Amino acid sequence: MAINNKKKGKGAVDFTLFLSVMMLVFIGIIMVFSASWPESMMKFGNGYYFLKKQLVSGILGFFVLLLCMNLDYKIYKKFSFPIYILSIISGLLLFTPLGVEIKGATRWLNLGFTTIMPSDIIKIGSVIFFAAFLTNKRDKIDSLAHGTIPALVYIGISCGIIVAEDLGTAITLAGTMMAMFFVAGMKLFHLIPLTVGAMGALWYAVNDPDHPHRIKRITAFRDPFADKLGSGWQVVQSLYALGSGGLFGLGLGKSRQKFFYISESYNDFIFAIIGEELGLLGALFVLILFMIVIWRGIVISLKIEDIYGCFLATGITALVAVQSFIHIAVVTSSIPTTGITLPFISFGGTSLIINMAAIGILLNISRHVNFGRS
Template sequence: MDILLLIQKKLKNVDFPLLVIILLLAGFGLMMIYSSSSTLSYLNYDTTNHFFIKQLQWLLLSIILLLITIFIPYQLYSKFSPFFVLTTIILLVLVILPGIGVERNNSQRWIQLGPLLFQPTELIKLLMLIYFAFFYSKKQDIINQFNRGVLPPLLVLAIVFLLILRQPDLGSAALILFACGIIVLSSGVAWRHLLMLVSVGILSVIYFALSSPYRLERLTSFIDPFRDPVGDGYQLVNSYIAIGTGGITGNGLGRSIQKLGFLPEAHTDFIMAIVVEELGLMGLLFVIGAYIFIMFRGVAIAKACDNMFPKLLAMGITFQIMLQVIFNLGAVSGLLPITGIPLPLISYGGSSTIVTMTSFGILLQISAQANFKPKVSKNQLPEYQF
């Protein structure tokens, strides 16, 4: 009986509007994965629901993990922070070792776990956020001392950045760099230190983007995809075609033309192009609106925290998700280079789905402990009580 009362109390304090939006977005993604992958699934597996079934299995597992993490006190993560750093380095070394790491599409980013492929970088995105939130929450009294209060995690981040580049995966490396930068920004670091770190971070990304012929080709194809529409610009040109034919209401669910073999990665990195083609501007507004709601809710949860560790962790999780959205939608629309970053909860992929839902579970747990509740007045729009 005591356990049931504890569960009831914990769920009572959880931010249910946020949980509902997360589940709605995941369900929408599952629907679009079936629609965008049905042709490819039939051609390769003689069934239209191969990718749908696999994503459904991952989604069910990720929902279980989300519910579990809601009941795990976030304070526990800070205690395991050094272990998370060690795990991060070990995983990144293992993934580039011959015979352990799995190579696909000229990239070695996966580890084989029996019948499953696991992408360690997805887990490392979360582990690095926990480490950064833990360190800077403990160094508030010396946060203006660069060598002692700011620098140590940045050295770890530099190692992680270089190891991920070795895969190679500049998109994920840049994402982790910027997400950890959000935590540094939120921790109260002196502006002179912050400006120096931002400059170094941006220059590092630009340098490594221009230093590799492979990455340089992706950059030039993003600037002018029609220069080589059947080569480097092929994917982006077909994304333009999908988006351009969607209109206001789209061509109808399941009626995409580009998914019939024209648009590569239609159910993964470029799934949003199929969403717009089939559901039009209305589908785009639903997705963007859901992400904006998540962002504002996450920031409000962070502000409601009394302690620095959950505040920084909530900010890190929220803006890492938002950065993934920006990277993905920017690539699909041609506003940013193609990075291979999936769209959270919508793109096909087990590692991404599981880690994203686990991250949301931690955010919901923080909301429960902070007792975050929106204050609603009859004569006013909802306001957040901090």
């Protein structure tokens, strides 16, 4: 479904995509408020603390979405390299006095008036640049020297900086960029050494002695109930939340697990609170909204005639798909625990604004698509 805006000389906007994202943001604001109430009261004496911050981020994100929606996406190709360099620099700033440690991890930059997560900036910057790279190399993508090796170098640079902050986020970006590379026409034979190398790098990252919590998460994934008071605590509590929700849920605001049983209940495990309070039906509704967003993104990437627009739409869609899949898989104990937020829903100003900016870009690409009767 699309809205035509010919009076202003613009093409069609994918209204289905726009509406689905705004519904996710709205649900996110409500669920952040519900899930964060106990911690807001304990730490700040104000149950509305996280709600206010998320609401402000949502409003700012909405205006950023509108701006990106009305800015020709082709301009990003022209400035893709400077955008990429700036995003990489933002990640390197974590190793300066601007980097601050919160809850045992240095993932934030303290700008004085606010804190931001460079990993979110690197993700969108990498997608914009990688789409331009694939466009420029489209006739040599299947070449080892001119296609595969340079692509892996850029993927390695982007993910290498992020892995110092968070392994899960690095995996998300790697999956996104590999999806773009696959769509661009990478030679499948090159996947063999790539897979071996990726598995080796992942093994090293998991067993890194400087990050002992990673191997504990693998152990907890295999049997979380074996150490349900230790390494398996978070996963067990998440499963309790989902199980107690039943079909219709306990009711909005009536979660029990958010009362300090699940840490980061308004962030990395917010889908568990959704399942507990809104039940299976509520969780399925959120899943359907994400499926609609991904479906519309795929349609846009398939129908856009411009090759850069195709790769850029693919990257943005894959970023949302991979991140949401990992978050939900973690909450349901389908994969080992990692700190990944749920796009548009989890608490986090940088994440919400960047994700809405990305959707704004995708909506602008949709203006150049002839949807017909879709």
